[in-house]
Amino acid sequence: xxxxxxxxxxxxLYAAFLLYLVALLPLGASIKSKSKKPEKIAHIMIVIxxxxxxxxxILRWVAQGHAPVSNMYEFIxxxxxxxxxxxxxxxxxxxSTLFGLFALPVSLLLVAYGSMFSREVEPLxxxxxxxxxxxxxxxVTLAYGILSxxxxxxxxxxxxxxxxxxxxxxxxxxxxxxxxxxxxITFIATxxxxxxxxxxxxxxIYQDKQGQTQVAEYHLPSLVNFxxxxxxKNVGDNNYEEAEHFHSGLNLPPIIDSQKLNTVIWSVILGTxxxxxxxxxxxxxxxxxxKPWSSKADLNLMxxxxxxxxxxxxxxxxxxxxxxxxxxxxxxxxxxxxxxPKETWAFITFMFYTIFLHLRLNRGYEGEKSAWLxxxxxxxxxxxxxxxxxLVAGLHSYA
Amino acid sequence: xxxxxxxxxxxxxxxxxxxxxxxxxxxxxxxxxDKDKIKDLMRYDGSAVRSKTRSKSIFDKIxxxxxxxxxxxSIILAIAVAAAIGTIFPQEYFIPMGVDPxxxxxxNYGSLGYLYYSLGFHNLYSSWWFLILNGMLALSIIAAxxxxxxxxxxxxxxxxxxxxxxxxxxQRLSAMDEDAGKVDKxxxxxxxxxxxxxxxxxxYLLEKGRLSRYGPYINHTGLILLLLGSMLRFFxxxxxxxTLYINxxxxxxxxxxxxxxxxxNEKFTIDTYEKGDGEVFQKAxxxxxxxxxxxxxxxxxxxxxxxxxVGSAPDLEAIDESSIQVNHPYRFxxxxxxxxxxxxxxxxxxxxxxxxxxxxxxxxxxxxxLENPESTFPITEDIxxxxxxxxxxxxxxxxxGTLISETPVPRNPAFVFEVAxxxxxxxxxxxxxxxxxxxxxxxxxxxxxGAEEHIATVLTVKKDHTIPxxxxxxxxxxxxxAIGSYINHRRIWIRTDDGLLxxxxxxxxxxxMKKELNEVLASSGMEPVSDKLDVAQTDKDEE
Numbered sequence: 001x002x003x004x005x006x007x008x009x010x011x012x013l014y015a016a017f018l019l020y021l022v023a024l025l026p027l028g029a030s031i032k033s034k035s036k037k038p039e040k041i042a043h044i045m046i047v048i049x050x051x052x053x054x055x056x057x058i059l060r061w062v063a064q065g066h067a068p069v070s071n072m073y074e075f076i077x078x079x080x081x082x083x084x085x086x087x088x089x090x091x092x093x094x095x096s097t098l099f100g101l102f103a104l105p106v107s108l109l110l111v112a113y114g115s116m117f118s119r120e121v122e123p124l125x126x127x128x129x130x131x132x133x134x135x136x137x138x139x140v141t142l143a144y145g146i147l148s149x150x151x152x153x154x155x156x157x158x159x160x161x162x163x164x165x166x167x168x169x170x171x172x173x174x175x176x177x178x179x180x181x182x183x184x185i186t187f188i189a190t191x192x193x194x195x196x197x198x199x200x201x202x203x204x205i206y207q208d209k210q211g212q213t214q215v216a217e218y219h220l221p222s223l224v225n226f227x228x229x230x231x232x233k234n235v236g237d238n239n240y241e242e243a244e245h246f247h248s249g250l251n252l253p254p255i256i257d258s259q260k261l262n263t264v265i266w267s268v269i270l271g272t273x274x275x276x277x278x279x280x281x282x283x284x285x286x287x288x289x290x291k292p293w294s295s296k297a298d299l300n301l302m303x304x305x306x307x308x309x310x311x312x313x314x315x316x317x318x319x320x321x322x323x324x325x326x327x328x329x330x331x332x333x334x335x336x337x338x339x340x341p342k343e344t345w346a347f348i349t350f351m352f353y354t355i356f357l358h359l360r361l362n363r364g365y366e367g368e369k370s371a372w373l374x375x376x377x378x379x380x381x382x383x384x385x386x387x388x389x390x391l392v393a394g395l396h397s398y399a
Numbered sequence: 400x401x402x403x404x405x406x407x408x409x410x411x412x413x414x415x416x417x418x419x420x421x422x423x424x425x426x427x428x429x430x431x432x433d434k435d436k437i438k439d440l441m442r443y444d445g446s447a448v449r450s451k452t453r454s455k456s457i458f459d460k461i462x463x464x465x466x467x468x469x470x471x472x473s474i475i476l477a478i479a480v481a482a483a484i485g486t487i488f489p490q491e492y493f494i495p496m497g498v499d500p501x502x503x504x505x506x507n508y509g510s511l512g513y514l515y516y517s518l519g520f521h522n523l524y525s526s527w528w529f530l531i532l533n534g535m536l537a538l539s540i541i542a543a544x545x546x547x548x549x550x551x552x553x554x555x556x557x558x559x560x561x562x563x564x565x566x567x568x569x570q571r572l573s574a575m576d577e578d579a580g581k582v583d584k585x586x587x588x589x590x591x592x593x594x595x596x597x598x599x600x601x602x603y604l605l606e607k608g609r610l611s612r613y614g615p616y617i618n619h620t621g622l623i624l625l626l627l628g629s630m631l632r633f634f635x636x637x638x639x640x641x642t643l644y645i646n647x648x649x650x651x652x653x654x655x656x657x658x659x660x661x662x663x664n665e666k667f668t669i670d671t672y673e674k675g676d677g678e679v680f681q682k683a684x685x686x687x688x689x690x691x692x693x694x695x696x697x698x699x700x701x702x703x704x705x706x707x708x709v710g711s712a713p714d715l716e717a718i719d720e721s722s723i724q725v726n727h728p729y730r731f732x733x734x735x736x737x738x739x740x741x742x743x744x745x746x747x748x749x750x751x752x753x754x755x756x757x758x759x760x761x762x763x764x765x766x767x768x769l770e771n772p773e774s775t776f777p778i779t780e781d782i783x784x785x786x787x788x789x790x791x792x793x794x795x796x797x798x799x800g801t802l803i804s805e806t807p808v809p810r811n812p813a814f815v816f817e818v819a820x821x822x823x824x825x826x827x828x829x830x831x832x833x834x835x836x837x838x839x840x841x842x843x844x845x846x847x848x849g850a851e852e853h854i855a856t857v858l859t860v861k862k863d864h865t866i867p868x869x870x871x872x873x874x875x876x877x878x879x880x881a882i883g884s885y886i887n888h889r890r891i892w893i894r895t896d897d898g899l900l901x902x903x904x905x906x907x908x909x910x911x912m913k914k915e916l917n918e919v920l921a922s923s924g925m926e927p928v929s930d931k932l933d934v935a936q937t938d939k940d941e942e
Contacts, residue, residue: 065677120683122690123683123684126693304910308910312885314880322873334735335640345483351476359468
């Protein structure tokens with residue numbers, strides 16, 4: 001019974017993903033068309049998609065008996081859902097469809113990225129067995145969702161305000177942000193294709209930092225590998241025998257996770273190639289291609305949305321990401337603050353938005369400056385969400 | 400030098416010294432003040448900011464330094480960057496206990512790691528310079544809050560209802576109508592939106608949400624309390640953080656309670672999820688290694704009735720029985736005891752058997768208690784095994800033949816056994832995974848059968864009197880933040896001497912204010928407000 005609920009909830013999440021993807025069409029049409037109809041259709045689709053995502057959340061909660069916010073897959077998915085919540089709030093207040101056209105893809109990318117982690121329902125380890133898990137994580141993701149709106153507004157603002165053909169740092173930076181998005185998409189696509197469609201898998205046995213024997217599953221040909229890694233093949237259960245796999249010969253000490261680095265290197269290489277192809281097809285910068293979509297944006301409104309989402313999201317973040325976090329840390333780890341990497345980066349995010357608000361209120365950082373800061377803030381959130389969990393071993397490494 | 404009052408060139412209103420924005424017409428008196436044309440800028444019309452008026456003495460200069468937003472933001476940035484550096488490599492408290500940090504960083508992270516260690520970044524968050532940065536942040540918060548808070552308070556308290564007609568032109572939102580008679584309906588409509596109305600000879604000032612302006616000062620007060628609270632930890636008695644290591648079945652004194660309280664570890668349990676625990680988890684449990692579901696120490700809590708009598712033996716009285724789990728600490732007085740970890744690396748006893756040269760076991764097995772080993776173990780009526788030397792944590796054999804132990808903890812025991820059958824005596828050295836004959840042509844050999852481990856629980860004993868102040872500080876901070884963020888300070892001025900002239904200002908969310916105003920204006924039969932920013936934007940788009 002419970003297993004069926006899990007399957008149903010995953011199906012709902014997948015269906016919502018497809019629905020959002022389709023909703024991009026009427027959303028795009030609403031910007032060009034004078035009729036209100038495409039906007040209505042798009043809006044209804046997004047609301048239905050959001051209800052489906054909420055159902056995913058509730059069903060999975062019921063099925064596994066704890067809030068589905070306990071591993072990377074569930075956490076990133078929650079963030080993506082909250083981003084839609086942030087968008088819906090913004091839409092009801094400011095009625096900007098243009099905004100949805102940029103907010104929706106961000107949420108879609110997050111869902112896709114989240115689905116690359118293990119999607120199994122897992123029982124909770126002792127440290128996570130607390131009501132604070134749900135309270136803390138739901139508040140933090142809500143804050144992230146709202147704060148992300150400022151980055152979306154900032155992006156639209158910059159796409160319109162920065163001349164796309166300008167030979168300037170701001171134009172190059174904005175294009176670099178776009179190239180980054182292309183690399184992320186390429187990364188998700190190649191990983192999904194290599195792992196699930198082609199089924200490419202090279203196993204290597206190596207010794208990790210603690211000297212324990214581990215098996216690294218390479219789903220992309222090995223460009224970098226662990227020191228002393230031996231190519232092996234799984235011959236049923238936990239038995240391995242030596243095998244021949246492609247390897248460039250470059251080995252790194254076990255302090256660096258070569259398997260993840262290998263994926264990163266491939267993503268950058270392939271992403272850059274894809275970016276190059278896109279540029280060849282477009283024959284102009286990506287920001288130049290996107291510019292027409294932002295031309296109808298009201299810059300003052302985008303600036304307003306950007307600022308408002310920070311002042312609304314920042315207190316929620318302080319509450320969930322610092323205060324609730326500290327209460328739980330006191331109960332679970334006996335100290336409310338311990339400079340664990342995840343805590344520290346939440347603190348840095350907090351300090352960054354403090355700087356944002358002080359510069360905006362006292363030194364007139366509005367418009368373009370404010371938009372850049374909003375984008376940097378979003379990158380910080382992503383860094384804390386993804387990089388800290390994957391790169392730095394700390395108390396929050398649950399994935 | 401006495402500072403002079405300032406007469407506004409535009410409307411003639413006399414303002415106090417140092418005023419930057421005329422109280423009556425809102426004209427900029429000091430051009431430096433608003434050169435960026437900041438629309439969200441906090442305004443203190445008719446009031447002066449100290450750091451902008453005095454700059455003579457050294458105190459003035461220090462004051463100017465700490466009140467500067469540039470300096471404040473730089474301090475915040477420096478703290479954030481320092482915090483980030485602290486996460487490049489693990490801090491010292493995350494590396495294994497007992498290892499030499501210099502070696503550890505060099506070995507694990509190479510010369511960069513050694514540099515990190517040499518610069519003191521391995522203890523960054525308690526370094527003197529990180530504390531100084533936080534101290535400077537506190538000074539900056541205090542100075543900037545006083546510098547701007549007092550004039551803001553004065554400016555808001557001494558608001559004039561009547562404003563010069565040029566003031567209306569300078570505001571971002573304005574509206575006008577030839578018919579001054581519409582004013583009653585307009586003011587009525589706004590009063591229904593919970594504006595407080597003040598009227599003087601046909602001039603109106605409507606205001607709501609003034610509290611919003613004090614939000615930043617409230618949250619800064621909270622932060623100062625929090626920073627003060629975090630300094631309290633340096634005072635003795637405020638903070639206790641001790642580790643308590645208790646073997647199963649043993650009783651230990653709780654540190655820092657001066658022998659008054661004891662805890663007995665009745666039983667330590669590690670539970671793992673079983674296959675039957677929820678059908679949904681089947682896949683997750685089948686694939687990987689076992690998942691732990693619970694760490695638990697069952698304890699008896701004792702009070703020592705003879706704690707005040709110096710030198711007397713403890714007279715323990717059981718007060719409470721409880722279980723400590725992760726996320727469920729045990730509380731007594733102002734202390735909390737947490738399940739921190741466990742240790743099963745210590746062995747309790749080892750069992751051996753004696754084997755003759757043809758491989759047959761002789762007599763009974765014998766068990767050596769590693770804490771307090773006996774010296775003779777009878778095997779048969781004739782044969783005894785005598786322990787000639789023992790080291791709980793074997794390091795090497797000394798020159799005189801005794802065994803040297805690295806620590807007194809039984810982690811890696813080694814023995815020299817003598818097998819004596821009345822005639823002969825044979826010696827052999829036994830270690831884990833290894834045995835060496837000491838005498839030649841031994842007939843018997845001692846074989847390892849099994850070992851029993853101690854499970855010790857590791858508890859954290861905590862007392863933290865700084866929490867109430869820090870928590871209060873943060874709650875005040877959050878309240879101030881909510882007040883400043885979620886309430887808007889909206890003001891509307893109306894003149895009726897020459898038609899109806901209206902201007903509006905808000906500290907944020909002009910979008911919401913326009914909505915509200917247009918609703919009331921429409922019901923009073925007036926045109927919607929004009930927004931200077933929209934006009935400017937339209938002009939720009941048309942260019």
